[in-house]
Amino acid sequence: MERGDLIHRQKVEATLRGLLSGQRLAVVATHTAGQPYANLVAFAESPDLMSLFFATARSTRKYENLAADRRVALLIDSRRNREGDFHEAAAATVIGVATETKVVEKEGALGVFLAKHPYLEEFVRAPTCALFRVCVKKYILVRNFQDVMEWRVEAESG
Amino acid sequence: MPLILHPHEIGENDRPTVGGKAFALARLVRAGFQVPGFLSIASGAYREFVSQAGLGERIMLELHRKEFKQMRWEEIWDCATRIRNLFLRAAMPVGLAQELRQAVSVQFGERPVAVRSSAPDEDDAQSSFAGLHESHLNLRGAEAIIDHTRKVWASLWSDAALLYRQELKLDVAQSAMAVVVQEMAPGERSGIAFSQNPSEPSQAVVEAVHGLNQGLVDGAVEPDRWVVDRDFGRIMGHTPARRERWAVAGTAGIELAALPDERAQRPPLASDEVQAVYELAKRAEAHFGRPQDVEWTIVDGRLLLLQSRPVTTRPQAEAGDQRAWYLSLHRSFDNLKALRRRIEHEQIPAMIQAAEALAGVELPALSDPELIAEIRRRWEINDRWVKVYWSDFIPFAHGIRLFGQVYNDALRPADPYEFIDLLTRTDMASLARNRLLEQLADQVRCNPDMAACLKRGDCGEQVPAFQRSLEAFIGRFGDLSCTVTGGTQCAGATRPLERLLLELAAHPGRSAGGESGQGALEKRVQQFAAAFPEQKRAEALEILELARASYRLRDDDNIHLGRIEAQLTAALQEGRRRLESGSVKEPSTRSELNDFLESVKLDSPAERSPARSNAQAASTVAPRQLVGQPAGPGVARGSARVVRRHADLDGFCHGEVLVCDAVDPNMTFVVPLAAAVVERRGGMLIHGAIIAREYGLPCVTGIPDATELIRTGDPLTVDGYLGIVTVSRGGSINAYSA
Numbered sequence: 008m009e010r011g012d013l014i015h016r017q018k019v020e021a022t023l024r025g026l027l028s029g030q031r032l033a034v035v036a037t038h039t040a041g042q043p044y045a046n047l048v049a050f051a052e053s054p055d056l057m058s059l060f061f062a063t064a065r066s067t068r069k070y071e072n073l074a075a076d077r078r079v080a081l082l083i084d085s086r087r088n089r090e091g092d093f094h095e096a097a098a099a100t101v102i103g104v105a106t107e108t109k110v111v112e113k114e115g116a117l118g119v120f121l122a123k124h125p126y127l128e129e130f131v132r133a134p135t136c137a138l139f140r141v142c143v144k145k146y147i148l149v150r151n152f153q154d155v156m157e158w159r160v161e162a163e164s165g
Numbered sequence: 166m167p168l169i170l171h172p173h174e175i176g177e178n179d180r181p182t183v184g185g186k187a188f189a190l191a192r193l194v195r196a197g198f199q200v201p202g203f204l205s206i207a208s209g210a211y212r213e214f215v216s217q218a219g220l221g222e223r224i225m226l227e228l229h230r231k232e233f234k235q236m237r238w239e240e241i242w243d244c245a246t247r248i249r250n251l252f253l254r255a256a257m258p259v260g261l262a263q264e265l266r267q268a269v270s271v272q273f274g275e276r277p278v279a280v281r282s283s284a285p286d287e288d289d290a291q292s293s294f295a296g297l298h299e300s301h302l303n304l305r306g307a308e309a310i311i312d313h314t315r316k317v318w319a320s321l322w323s324d325a326a327l328l329y330r331q332e333l334k335l336d337v338a339q340s341a342m343a344v345v346v347q348e349m350a351p352g353e354r355s356g357i358a359f360s361q362n363p364s365e366p367s368q369a370v371v372e373a374v375h376g377l378n379q380g381l382v383d384g385a386v387e388p389d390r391w392v393v394d395r396d397f398g399r400i401m402g403h404t405p406a407r408r409e410r411w412a413v414a415g416t417a418g419i420e421l422a423a424l425p426d427e428r429a430q431r432p433p434l435a436s437d438e439v440q441a442v443y444e445l446a447k448r449a450e451a452h453f454g455r456p457q458d459v460e461w462t463i464v465d466g467r468l469l470l471l472q473s474r475p476v477t478t479r480p481q482a483e484a485g486d487q488r489a490w491y492l493s494l495h496r497s498f499d500n501l502k503a504l505r506r507r508i509e510h511e512q513i514p515a516m517i518q519a520a521e522a523l524a525g526v527e528l529p530a531l532s533d534p535e536l537i538a539e540i541r542r543r544w545e546i547n548d549r550w551v552k553v554y555w556s557d558f559i560p561f562a563h564g565i566r567l568f569g570q571v572y573n574d575a576l577r578p579a580d581p582y583e584f585i586d587l588l589t590r591t592d593m594a595s596l597a598r599n600r601l602l603e604q605l606a607d608q609v610r611c612n613p614d615m616a617a618c619l620k621r622g623d624c625g626e627q628v629p630a631f632q633r634s635l636e637a638f639i640g641r642f643g644d645l646s647c648t649v650t651g652g653t654q655c656a657g658a659t660r661p662l663e664r665l666l667l668e669l670a671a672h673p674g675r676s677a678g679g680e681s682g683q684g685a686l687e688k689r690v691q692q693f694a695a696a697f698p699e700q701k702r703a704e705a706l707e708i709l710e711l712a713r714a715s716y717r718l719r720d721d722d723n724i725h726l727g728r729i730e731a732q733l734t735a736a737l738q739e740g741r742r743r744l745e746s747g748s749v750k751e752p753s754t755r756s757e758l759n760d761f762l763e764s765v766k767l768d769s770p771a772e773r774s775p776a777r778s779n780a781q782a783a784s785t786v787a788p789r790q791l792v793g794q795p796a797g798p799g800v801a802r803g804s805a806r807v808v809r810r811h812a813d814l815d816g817f818c819h820g821e822v823l824v825c826d827a828v829d830p831n832m833t834f835v836v837p838l839a840a841a842v843v844e845r846r847g848g849m850l851i852h853g854a855i856i857a858r859e860y861g862l863p864c865v866t867g868i869p870d871a872t873e874l875i876r877t878g879d880p881l882t883v884d885g886y887l888g889i890v891t892v893s894r895g896g897s898i899n900a901y902s903a
Contacts, residue, residue, distance in 0.1 A: 011873040016786040090222040094229035147789060151229055153889055155790035162785045 019158050020056065023146055026085055026097050027052045027059075031124065033101075034082040035061060037072035044072055050081065051123040057160050059101060059141040060108075060120045062131045070137060079105045079141055093152055100147040105139040116140055168210040168261065169268040175205060182207045184283025184343035189453070189473055196452050198445075198470045201348040204272055208285045208341035210261060211318050215341075218255035224248055224322065225337055230792065231847075235869050238328070238491040239848030242566065243794060245324040250573055250581035252319035257311065265314070266307040269346055273310075277303045277349040277414060280313040282320055284333075285343050297325040297333070298342070302379055303349055303414045310346055316574075318342050325495075328488045350469050351414065352377050352462030354433040356388060359476055360446035361395065361456035368401065369393040371442045373433035376411030378460055378471070379419045385497060386410050386421070389432045393443045400439055405432060416700060421499065441468055449473045496563045498708060504561045505714055512553055513718075516725040519546055523732035524640075528739040533754045536740060540761055543733040550729055558722040564715025565850055568708050575696040575705070582849050587689055587709060588716040589858055594724040595830040596677050596859060598642045599837055603676060605634060606669035616670060619663045635662070642724075643731050645814075645834055661815045668838060672819045675837045677859040720855060723830040737762060788874040788892045794847055795888035796854035797864030803840035805879040805892075807872050808832070822881045826872050828853040836860055841883035843890055845871040857885075865890050 033050040036043055046069050048061040059081065063070050073079070084098035108116045116138055121128055130136060144161040166182060167174070175183050175191035183191070187205035194200050215221055227244050236244065269278075282298035299320035301313040320326065321342040326333060355378030362368040372381060372388035380386030387406040394401050408429040410421050434442065442461055445468060449457040453473065460471040496504070523543060531539055565588065572584035608631060609615045615631055618624040625632040645661045690709065697705045740758045749755045806821040808814055808828070817823070817835040825832070827846040833856040836842065840862070844853040847867025857864035863885030868874075875881065875892060882891040 011870070012786065015870070015874065019786050091225060093222055094225045149790075151231065151792055152226060153790060153887075154792045155788070157787045157789045159785045159787070 015156070016158070019146075019148055019156050022097065022150065023056060023099055023148055023158070026099055026148075027056065027083060029085060030083050032083075033059070033061065035069065036080040036082075037069050038076060039068070039072050044068060049120075049124050049127060050083070051120040053119055056146075057143055059103070059143060060116050060138060061105075061141070062120065062127065062136050062138045064133075065135050065137050073105050073107075073139065077104045077106060079103055081141065098149045100149075101141065101143055102145040102147070103141040103143045105141045107137045108140050112140070113138060166207065166209055168207050168213070168264060170205045170207060171272075172200075172203060172205075179207075181285050182209065182343065184208065184285045184345070185474065186281060186283035186472060187343060187345045188283075190345065190347075192452070193449070193470060193473060198449070198452075199467065200470050201350045202272065203345050203347035204268060205283065206265065206314060206344040206346065208343040210265070210314075211321075211341045211343070213258060213261055214255070214315075214318065217258040217261075218251075220251055220255055223251055227251075228322075228327075228337055230794070231867065231869060233330075236867075237847050238324070238487075239850065240794070240867055241327050242324040243847070243849050245322055245327055246566075246569065246573070247581050248322040249316070249319040249570075250577070252315050253573060253577045254579070255315075257315070262311060265311050269310045270307045273346070273348060275305050277305050277351075278310060279345075279347050279349055280304060280310055280317055281345045281347065282317045283343040283345045284321070285341055297323060297329060299323065302377070302419050303417065305417070309417070314344050314346075317344050325492055328491065347471075349414065350462045350464045350471065352464055352469075355460075355462040355471075356381060356433065356442070358442050358446040358459050358461065359456065360443075360450040360459070361476055362392070363476055367395055369395050369443050369446060371434070371439050371446075373439075373442070374406075374411060375408065375424055375428045375433050376413050377419060378412070378462060380410065380412030380421060382460070383412075383497065385499065386412060389434070391434075391439045393439065395447075398440055398443060398447075400436055403432070416698075438463070438468075445470060494560050494563050496560055496567070498567065498711070501561065501564045501567065501711055501715070504557055505564070505711060508557055508561060508718060509714065512557065513721070513725060516550060516729060519550070520725070520728035520732060523729070528736055531739075533743065533749050533751065533758075536736065536743070537754060537757050537761075540733070540736045540740060540758075543729075543736050544761075547729050547733045550726055554722060554726055558718060561715055562719050562850065564708075564711045565719070568712030568715075571705065571708050572693060576693065584712075585716075585849065585858060587686070587693060588713055590677075590683070590686065591713050591717040593717050593720040593830075593859075595720050595833050595856060598724070599677065599834060601638055601642075602665065602669065602834060603674050603837065605631075605638065606666050607674060608634075609666055609670035610674075616667060619667055622660065622663065638662070643728070664816060665834065665838075668817070668819055672838070675860065677837075677856075716855070719850065720830045720852060723852070727829075727831045787894050791868045791871065791874065791890045791892070793843070793865040793868035793871075793888045793890065794849065795864075795885055796844075796849050796851075796866040797842065797857040797862055797885045799841075799861065799863035799885045800883065801841040801863045801885075802880070802882045805843075805875050805877055805881050806839075807875055807877045809872050822883055823853075824871055824875050824881075825853065827851070828856075830856070836862070841865075841881070841885065843868060843871055843875070843881070843883060845869065 031049055032047050034045050035048050036045045038044055048063065050059050050061045052059050081101040082098060083101065084096055086092040086096040117131065120131060120138060131138060144159070146158040146160065148156045148158065170179070170183060172191045172194040175187060180188040183205040187203070190200055190203055227247055230244070279300060279302045281300040284298060299317050301316065304310055304313055321340060326335060354373060354375055356371065356373035357378065358372070359370045362370045371391045371393060374381045374386045374388045381388045389406045390404040391400055392402045393399065408424050411424045411428070412419050413422050445461060446457055446459045449459050449470065453475070456476040457473045458476045459473045462469050462471055523546070526539065528536065528539070569584045572587070573581055609619065615624065615628055618627040624635065639662065645665060693709065694702050694706055741762055743749050744755065744758055744762070749758060801822070803820050803822040805824045806817055808823060808825040811832060814832055814835050817838055819838045820840050821838070822841045822843060823835060823839045824843045825845070828842070828844060830852050833852065836856050837860060842853045842857040842862055842864040844851060844866045845868055848854070851866055854864050854866055863883045865883055865885060865888050868890060875890070880893040882893070884891070
């Protein structure tokens with residue numbers, strides 16, 4: 008990677024890290040037969056930002072949607088519902104694939120998730136709750152109202 | 166807290182709301198100094214106006230368009246211009262307008278007043294940066310006062326204030342501006358005084374001019390100057406001025422006029438009056454408990470104090486701090502007129518003559534020592550003109566800005582850059598060059614034989630008349646292989662002119678401006694003139710004419726300078742040719758030639774920037790949408806052609822988007838082929854924006870790292886309305902599947 012590219016990559020990563028660590032909730036988008044569907048979920052990010060985790064009860068519509076198509080988009084942003092959001096807020100759109108964590112990896116994922124959301128321990132450990140891991144393919148970061156950069160995580164991890 | 170306060174209503178704790186100037190004036194009134202009557206419009210009025218008009222977030226968006234430290238001075242000026250226009254156009258809250266109208270009508274009636282800034286956070290730092298905010302003089306009537314109050318409010322965000330925002334502690338969320346409305350004293354003689362000379366503590370200084378002191382404060386009128394001994398109040402020295410002009414009240418505002426002879430003959434102050442002014446400054450010092458910098462005037466023999474502030478010295482600029490120089494680019498109309506005369510009548514003809522004389526020297530015929538002497542001579546000539554470029558040509562560009570402000574003040578357009586439309590279709594040298602290129606391309610278009618001979622390079626034998634036209638072009642503008650203005654990069658022997666003509670000929674012609682819009686332009690000029698009262702119209706049109714000259718020169722100077730630099734380059738290339746062929750035998754001559762060549766870093770022929778194709782440099786971070794400034798309206802799509810050096814222009818194809826760091830007029834011959842222009846350097850008045858406007862191309866400027874983030878071949882959409890460039894590298898989001 009050229010030096011200029013590396014600097015841009017580091018800047019984008021640092022901004023994303025700050026944004027993700029500062030937010031607790033994300034909007035997750037799934038679909039049913041092409042009909043988009045959006046929910047608010049608690050999320051946590053892995054230290055390398057390559058995975059995001061969120062939990063949902065298995066009886067939910069989003070669980071059903073994910074069973075049919077694992078592709079997801081998430082939106083994480085720093086808006087505060089004030090006028091200043093227009094110049095201050097940043098937003099990241101995350102494109103990835105969600106997979107329900109199984110026994111082996113679940114404990115590690117739970118550790119990451121509960122470190123951020125300790126108050127959700129009962130919910131996430133319930134037998135009817137699924138903990139999803141989103142393998143991030145791409146982050147799309149928006150700052151300064153309309154400045155947009157993409158980080159293809161998939162290309163780096165692959 | 167009332168929004169309008171009389172002097173006796175301003176209390177000890179009101180400094181944050183009425184500002185330093187009003188606060189000091191109120192103290193002087195209470196202490197019995199003779200001060201012209203005034204009112205304070207408290208900072209709460211500013212806050213109400215900004216809040217009611219919804220300007221807060223709009224100012225924030227302007228200031229956060231990009232990282233502030235990445236903004237060039239020209240971008241800061243643009244930013245301040247847009248903010249000022251927001252203030253000019255926003256509706257004044259009805260209740261506030263009524264309150265202001267009532268207060269100023271009762272206090273001043275139709276008597277002339279000054280409307281001055283009084284920044285609430287004004288402290289020592291503010292005082293030492295005095296002059297960063299606006300003041301307006303000689304206004305009559307409530308409407309004019311209210312209208313100019315907006316301008317003073319807007320000047321909280323002037324380019325000067327933004328440049329010194331850290332020193333001023335300018336905080337976007339907290340800062341506000343109070344205003345002083347003060348009766349104009351029709352001073353016969355005026356001036357300033359330092360109760361203590363900042364550079365010599367045992368002395369005081371009195372400066373005086375005939376007429377109003379605005380001329381002195383602006384630097385337009387030279388003052389007589391007296392040095393006074395602080396201990397005994399004795400005059401120690403008098404430096405008379407060349408008394409030629411004075412500032413007098415016009416129908417609206419202040420005018421500079423020739424000083425009548427009988428006044429020019431005598432100093433503005435007699436010795437006893439100098440001492441009286443010094444005593445006044447000393448009393449102000451005693452009152453405030455520290456040395457004071459006072460403004461005073463004499464009306465009907467009465468000495469009045471206009472304002473008083475602590476003596477401060479502006480901190481020494483650190484090395485590399487160019488802000489004072491940027492501010493020095495703000496030139497008065499008179500200064501610009503004098504500059505124009507010098508540039509048009511002396512400098513440009515001299516540059517043309519110098520370039521022609523140099524072109525007449527047969528370089529190959531010179532001996533080696535003669536060639537070295539010739540390089541040195543050309544070096545010095547070039548250096549001299551580069552200095553003129555910075556000292557005169559760059560400051561002359563302020564003519565465009567001056568007109569912009571006059572236009573916006575008068576017409577208050579929705580687009581603060583509408584004024585540029587009145588400046589285009591000027592006869593710029595770069596456009597004349599491009600027209601000539603288009604004529605040549607048109608011949609090729611109609612004559613396949615010419616295209617064939619251009620490809621083969623034997624037009625001299627096949628179509629000698631066309632070859633003569635080519636040579637005439639090269640004689641005037643060069644063969645397009647070299648860039649200039651501080652650079653000596655050349656594309657070498659790739660025959661860029663021939664390639665450009667073939668590319669132009671392969672597509673329909675495109676011209677700048679056009680006659681059809683001429684009538685519309687004249688109508689716009691008439692609308693501009695009609696916005697002024699009849700007695701001001703001639704001056705308004707004169708400012709337009711000056712701005713047109715300024716706009717034209719902003720492009721032309723590079724072309725003229727380019728011709729001189731090309732002659733230096735030619736001599737250096739001759740030196741390199743001799744070194745490479747081994748014909749220079751004398752070791753000292755060889756070493757001297759080498760020194761010259763190394764110091765200018767002449768590029769290898771045809772050396773292009775290293776390719777950064779998508780396939781080669783697979784960065785995982787990519788731009789999707791880049792925000793800059795909208796600098797030319799329109800939308801276009803095309804493949805990016807990233808130009809980092811002159812040689813990258815070679816082979817520019819029709820329909821490509823020119824993406825560059827900083828284009829100069831010597832590079833804009835490809836613009837008729839381009840779909841749009843994108844430039845890293847920001848500003849509405851940079852060359853890329855100027856030429857894009859002439860051709861009606863979408864243009865976005867001020868994108869940080871544009872030439873790093875965008876790569877040649879990237880599919881781009883350039884939105885010149887919003888100032889956004891979208892990069893569609895790779896596929897869309899839908900291309901990713903689970």
